[in-house]
Amino acid sequence: MSAAITAPSYPDIESITTVTCIGAGTIGGGWAAYFLAQGFTVKVWDPAPDAAEKLTRLIDAAWPALAELDMVAGADKDAWTVHTDLAEAVAGTGFVQESAPENLELKRSLLSSIDAVCDEHVVIGSSTSGYSMTEMALDAEHPERLVVGHPFNPPYLIPLVEVVGGESTAVEAVDWAAEFYTRVGKSVIRMDHEVPGFIANRLQEAQWREALHMIDQGEATVEQIDRSITDGPGLRWPFQGPMLTFHLAGGEGGMAHMLDHFGPSLKSPWTRLEAPELTQKLRDDVVAGCDVAAGDSTIPDLIATRDAGIIALRRLTAGLESTRETKARTTSATNVPAGSVHPDTASPGNSEPSELDDYQTQVVAEWIDYNGHMSEAFYVLVFGFATNQVMDQIGLDQAYREAHSTSLYTVESHIRYLDEVSLGQKLQVTPTLVAAGAKKLHLAYEMRVEGKLVATEEIVALHVDQESGTTVPFPTEVSERIGQIRCASPDWVGSQLG
Structure with missing residues (x-):
């Protein structure tokens, strides 16, 4: 090149x-x-x-x-x-x-x-x-x-x-x-x-050609072909691709057993691969079959259904990936030899996921309202202090903000007040990175008193150039730090009012 x-x-x-x-x-x-x-x-x-x-x-x-x-x-x-x-x-x-x-x-x-x-x-x-x-x-x-x-x-x-x-x-x-x-x-x-x-289109094309052959030869209908995937192997593919799927099909012997046992069947005439002649009849049969499969649903209806399904799958797979990473990290932690440095506390260049640090403070007299408990406004203040600590941890500290005239702006938040907090009680706020984009963070916070959950906050914050007032991407070094933080989604994230 x-x-x-x-x-x-x-x-x-x-x-x-x-x-x-x-x-x-x-x-x-x-x-x-x-x-x-x-x-x-x-x-x-x-x-x-x-x-x-x-x-x-x-x-x-x-x-x-x-x-x-x-x-x-x-x-x-x-x-x-x-x-x-x-x-x-x-x-x-x-x-x-x-x-x-x-x-x-x-x-x-x-x-x-x-x-x-x-x-x-x-x-x-x-x-x-x-x-x-x-x-x-x-x-x-x-x-x-x-x-x-x-x-x-x-x-x-x-x-x-x-x-x-x-x-x-x-x-x-x-x-x-x-x-x-x-x-x-x-x-x-x-x-x-x-x-x-x-890559992906070649795999799609092979399946598409075989489907057209089956319709052309009267071996299957459009509805049967679609359902054979949506109710069959398609359910596995969002989580494990075709190669891992066949790896599992080999049982304890994995792909090696799969190839040794079923390899000869690759010579069987199960697929044609060459595209069929697109005759007018084949075209009409495919179009008519799709019309039947769609039923009364319009194209916008089908798009909405598709998008809803993709959203649900992306949320599910993200949750499964987070669970997998958590289990892997737990296993890693139990295998750390005595006296060793845990991966999460190693040098900033390590590739292991890390956690955001807890923020701790104590309720002072100025935060107490006429009911004798911490006023709702000061829950916001404490969560704000926790966000400041997150900013420091990922490299958006005061020195960075002054040097680059950029900062993190909260543009959306949702707080749940779950219990009262009294004067002198110690607060522990645990932050979680739910998701991150090129210019924004989705964060969740859990506030506890002696281990009891008393409040939660969910926010979306944008990286903003304070001079132009526009959102800007995080610099590379900040993005790399964010990329080292494990993403998770507490079960209350996304909850609505009422």
């Missing part, structure tokens, strides 16, 4: 405030909604006369789902503009995500045009579902900054992005793109080689 532009030439990810989306279709609009939720200003290029109307519908549809995942606090849903002039759309942007229709000549021409008018230090990503960047970048003057960033629909909910460069793409550009997607909350697979269709 070429290295015509070196890493220092690319934008500082922390300083990016504006991104450009090329195309206002399902994928481009989904990206726009996601970037808005991340606090960016979004410029969208689309020559269609109804682009703004279409984009409004897409963002409005995506926003409730993003809100369900606590991703929109402090974000401006209306911080977007639509442009028909390409140069205007990319002016001042820090990143470009191309999501034009899947047509090779169109993408090749469009990427060349974007490259010609965009600042040469800006990385350009493509949402292509299967084309290689080598073939798409043939006409570009600066192919070294063109990268595939393949999302999955809907891109505002599905975290996966497959990142790979072409033959002329600089390694540094691929690294930068992978870091950018990661910083905005995506799950990145950085591919070392171009493969037609990438």
Whole structure:
């Protein structure tokens, strides 16, 4: 790969405030909604006369789902503009995500045009579902900054992005793109080689082709095929992929036994793999079957059902991952030899998850109200002191705030008052990191007196540039510290009033 532009030439990810989306279709609009939720200003290029109307519908549809995942606090849903002039759309942007229709000549021409008018230090990503960047970048003057960033629909909910460069793409550009997607909350697979269709689409395509064959041959209906996945292996895949699934199928012998025992069946004619001829009859049968399967549900109805399911699964898998990490850390703790340093108290460079420190204080006379107990306002004060301690622990201390004119602003909070607190009682506040984004933290606090839970607070806080009044990404060193903290979600998080 070429290295015509070196890493220092690319934008500082922390300083990016504006991104450009090329195309206002399902994928481009989904990206726009996601970037808005991340606090960016979004410029969208689309020559269609109804682009703004279409984009409004897409963002409005995506926003409730993003809100369900606590991703929109402090974000401006209306911080977007639509442009028909390409140069205007990319002016001042820090990143470009191309999501034009899947047509090779169109993408090749469009990427060349974007490259010609965009600042040469800006990385350009493509949402292509299967084309290689080598073939798409043939006409570009600066192919070294063109990268595939393949999302999955809907891109505002599905975290996966497959990142790979072409033959002329600089390694540094691929690294930068992978870091950018990661910083905005995506799950990145950085591919070392171009493969037609990438990884996930190749696996999807094999299944899709076999399904079409079965319909074409009258072996199964659309409804049977869908249910064979949703009520069968699909239930395992959100937690363990196909390889681990077969590893478990081998019993105590694992994948080795699976391959030795079932390997010969790979020669059995269970799949055809070659795509069937898409005849008019096959097309009509598939369309009719989908209409039957959808029943009275409209496309928006099906999208809402899909999004609700993805949200529930993401919450469940996040909880399971947190449980797994907790068990792993507990096992690690029980195996620490006497006199050894526990991983959580090792040097800041260690990769083991750590906990946020408890905050402790004592109730003073000024906090007591006319009922003889701590006034509700001082619960807020104590929780605020706990947040200050969290800021110090992750590197947002007073020295940082004064040097960079940035701070953490609470934009949403929910307190539950569970018991009274009296003069002189000692308070212990345990903070938990629920989730973290490029520019925000979701924190939960539990206040206890002698081990008894007396109050909880849940907050969302944004990293704000105090001079401009806008949200900005955490600097790398702070993000790294945050990344070392174990995420968890107490069972009361997300509770509503009443």
